Amino acid sequence: MATNQQLTTIKCLILDHFITFNELSSIISYTPDLRRLHFSHRHERDTTIGSMSSIALTNLTYLSLRIFSLNFHDFEIFIGKIHSKLITLSVNISSNDFTYLDAYRWERLILQHLSQLERFSFQYLDHVDNEHRYFEGLNQFCSPFWIKRQWIFDAKIVDEGIVYVVHPYKKRWYEYTDERMVNSSTDLCQCHRLILNITSCDEFNELMKIEIQRILTVVQLYHLEIHDIEMAVDKLLEIIDLFPNLISIKIDSLSLTQANVSCKKIVNISQSTKNTDKITMFYLDNITEMKEVYLLMKLCPHLTYLRIESLGGIDAELFVEEILKKINQECHDSLRWLCFF
Structure with missing residues (x-):
């Protein structure tokens, strides 16, 4: 001393x-x-x-x-x-x-x-490879104690295993207006997000499925972000199928060629799960062709907010014209916000 x-x-x-x-x-x-x-x-x-x-x-x-x-x-x-x-x-x-x-x-x-x-x-x-079991306690971090302080619970899957995170609430990409910012206990309880950092679709394997199921015993997940990969559509649907409550998705880019299946077949695949029906917000960091947007509108019929960070080489005026035409043709009247940069 x-x-x-x-x-x-x-x-x-x-x-x-x-x-x-x-x-x-x-x-x-x-x-x-x-x-x-x-x-x-x-x-x-x-x-x-x-x-x-x-x-x-x-x-x-x-x-x-x-x-x-x-x-x-x-x-x-x-x-x-x-x-x-x-x-x-x-x-x-x-x-x-x-x-x-x-x-x-x-x-x-x-x-x-x-x-x-x-x-x-x-x-x-x-680390996931340990033999310990989780206790029973789904969504404990949604009690009035945590809601009052606006401390929210997320999860990430990394090379070492699963990282659970508690942190102060910050406005996210899908809270696109002041009116959309969380202002109730229900909103905060639906802030739970999973972040996947993967560089290849091959990384989505049985181990990752086990990790996701493990996370879902702790918390219900409503938001999914997949970083650092061009996501094949069929693989994306396979991932979505694991999440019954998803309302938003954020990915870097969408690949139609990697899927090696027709758009019609992909839509048929999506109809095998109702999970896409709940998705109302979608973020694409960049696109290379209009078909990617058309496909998203097919996969997520209740989409209200679509954000695209980069149109690549697509002409902005042509993009808006084609999207509006598609909305009118297919009566996609749920889409309220279309944001691109």
Whole structure:
């Protein structure tokens, strides 16, 4: 423990290496004026969490930490021993303890020890190959506690596994007007999004299907984003078939040639699932031919909002003329917003 002569005036401390909680306690005993703290903790080196001294950091308002292998119970002990007025908490977690996905435990912890918290975010990495099972608790992050604070729950599938994310709500691409911004508990509960980062359609395999089914035991998903790939239509339909509640999709581009099937056959395939009927918003980063748009209108008959970031080499005036003609011919009267740049 530091003496008065050893105290420093450091206000921001970044410990960009692994330390134990006791090592942390010793270090920050020298920094009573600390306002911002970032550190990484690895549990294999730490067996003394219960004996850790309480830490009085009355000026600390920002805490960011990375956690490896620590169970949630020990994390609760650590938070309980920090006496501060945190405004911002950011936690990055890699652990086999699925209690980190228990929204009610987080709610209790925050109400008991972090009552002044305004900004909260966490990322939890599930490696999927572990044998632990999730607890029963679908959509826990939709309780009034989370809705009031506008902290929303998303998921991402990455090379390492599944990343679950809680973060403050921000306006998204489909909230295209002020009137469309979320303003109710129902809206926020339907903000749950899955992001897929894949570079080849071959990556959508049985393992990814298992990962998606695993996510759906935790949260209902309403929005899907697929990055870094030209998506074949038949593969896109196969993915959509896994999501019964999708209302929006965002993809980079759509490939008709990769699918190697006719538009008529693709539409017939889509009729085998009713999931496309619920999709009302679609974002294409770019297109190369009008047929892609016509096909989307066929696949998603209740589409109300279509956004295209780039028309490629297509003439904008011709594009609008052809789309309006198609709408009139096929009585596609649900489309209300057509945005392109």
